[in-house]
Structure formats: C-alpha cells, structure tokens
Amino acid sequence: MRSFLAAAAILAAGPLSAQSMRAAEGRPAYDVGIPEPSQPTVFFANIKDGATVTSPVALEFGSLAIMIGAIGDFEDYFSGHHHLLIDVTADDLDLTQPIPATENIIHFGGGERRAVLGLLPGTYTLQLLAGDDNHVPHDPPVMSAPITITVVE
Structure with missing residues (x-):
C-alpha cells in the first residue's frame, strides 16, 4: 500500500522518471543498461x-x-x-x-x-x-x- 500511495503522490506532482519514482518510494534506483530516453x-x-x-x-x-x-x-x-x-x-x-x-x-x-x-x-x-x-x-x-x-x- 505504501508503494501505491508514494507512486500516486509522485504522479499527482507531475511526470518523473522511473528511477526518480523508485527513489521516492524508498527503493534503490536500478540500472538495466538503458539510458532514460529523450525519445521513445x-x-x-x-x-x-x-x-x-x-x-x-x-x-x-x-x-x-x-x-x-x-x-x-x-x-x-x-x-x-x-x-x-x-x-x-x-x-x-x-x-x-x-x-x-x-x-x-x-x-x-x-x-x-x-x-x-x-x-x-x-x-x-x-x-x-x-x-x-x-x-x-x-x-x-x-x-x-x-x-x-x-x-x-
């Protein structure tokens, strides 16, 4: 439930990266070797x-x-x-x-x-x-x- 509420609060504040969302939820950022894109x-x-x-x-x-x-x-x-x-x-x-x-x-x-x-x-x-x-x-x-x-x- 805590993760859902943190994600909901973040989404209400505006778009953030997946790494930023994980950090706000208290989870470590991750690196799968894919840079955050400026393009899809x-x-x-x-x-x-x-x-x-x-x-x-x-x-x-x-x-x-x-x-x-x-x-x-x-x-x-x-x-x-x-x-x-x-x-x-x-x-x-x-x-x-x-x-x-x-x-x-x-x-x-x-x-x-x-x-x-x-x-x-x-x-x-x-x-x-x-x-x-x-x-x-x-x-x-x-x-x-x-x-x-x-x-x-």
Whole structure:
C-alpha cells in the first residue's frame, strides 16, 4: 500500500522518471543498461547482447516513453506494438512501409510484452521494432539496438 500511495503522490506532482519514482518510494534506483530516453525506445528487458541461452528462449520486451498495447488501443504517436526481428535488422526493411510478417518477423499486435521462442542451437540476431496500428514504423523509428544471442543445448 505504501508503494501505491508514494507512486500516486509522485504522479499527482507531475511526470518523473522511473528511477526518480523508485527513489521516492524508498527503493534503490536500478540500472538495466538503458539510458532514460529523450525519445521513445524499446529494448530487451531480460537478455543482453552476447548472451548464451538454452531453448526455449524467454524474452521480455521493455519500452520507455512509448505506450505499448494492442492494435486499436491507442491513437497516439507515442504508441504502438512490438515486432521481433530474428536474423533481420531494421536496416533490411523499408521503414516507410508496413513491417512484413514472415517467419523471421513476428508481430505482437495484441500488445504482448513477452515471447517464448523455440530456437535451434546456433547464433541469432534479435531486434525489436515498434509499429503503429498499420504496422508502419514511427518516424523516426522506435527500435532497439540489435543483439546477438547464442542458443546452446
């Protein structure tokens, strides 16, 4: 209850960063390696570049300064849903067009923030790219840095 009241008091005072809110609640600030953005950003919340993992691979998607939800939930520039690029990067796409759905590009139009992938052993490049209700990337694009993971048995 104390955390809720502290958060409510902070929100009533105006927008603050997540780190500022944690400090006001008496909890330590945290560092997940993601800078507080001046622009919207998406990122992998539970896995870092160079990680070695086993299959199935559980992924958690994070976002800052953008509302993530199901298609149709929000009609705002700072909203969208995740697209997971596997062995494809945003550089390979025309970012003025809808993001295609392929076996290497998974759409999360329901606003999902987690995924479990059954990947064979090997090395993979993963990247998140946010898209609007029509699957078109924002301008400028809201995307994570590509990360490389190695799946072992």
